[in-house]
Amino acid sequence: MDITERIADLAAPGVEATGLVIDGVEVHKAGKRSRVVVTVDLPETEVGSADLDAIAEASRAVGKVLDDADLMPGEYLLEVSTPGTSRALTERRHFMRARTRLVVIDLVSGDKARGRLTDVTDDAVLLDGEAGEVTVPFGNIARGQIELELKRIEED
Known part of the structure; x- marks a missing residue:
């Protein structure tokens, strides 16, 4: 050890x-x-x-x-x-802690997914974005990042 x-x-x-x-x-x-x-x-x-x-x-x-x-x-x-908002989201536990936050996810395909992280299951994250709710399987995620917001959801 x-x-x-x-x-x-x-x-x-x-x-x-x-x-x-x-x-x-x-x-x-x-x-x-x-x-x-x-x-x-x-x-x-x-x-x-x-x-x-x-x-x-x-x-x-x-x-x-x-x-x-x-x-x-x-x-x-x-x-x-603490890890702060600049920590890359690479593990399920990182996404769990980022629930309710606005995130950008780099997909292994090279595309990006953006939205509010509403839930995390055993094998995917759920985002509420401009196109509605999107499910992104962990196998499709290269990494994620929290987007810094000056106005949080609790203030809405």
Whole structure:
């Protein structure tokens, strides 16, 4: 088990206690110290954004685990954040978290599909676009991207 997996395994209970889940862990050497980047998010069943207080609590929990387990030799810089809207949607769980958002999907055929992500099934995503509701099977998706909106659907 590599260091990123060990960090994720040890930190998961503390992060989950804050209502978040670990989305990814990266460790980079930065001179004499290491930079540990832990990405947290709401569980895939949730819609919305992670609360800043929960992110701060998760950061403290991860820091305590790293210090107690003495996993990082020497000094390290810990960054705990969310994936943000710029993350590529490449896995089912990414699309689950993007429900209600406006997305653009690059299809393996080279075409694009655009619309509001209304649902995610085991094998497809459902978009509500200009042409109505469209089902896009995961096998046809190269990647997706959330389109940044200045006015969210909840404000309509």
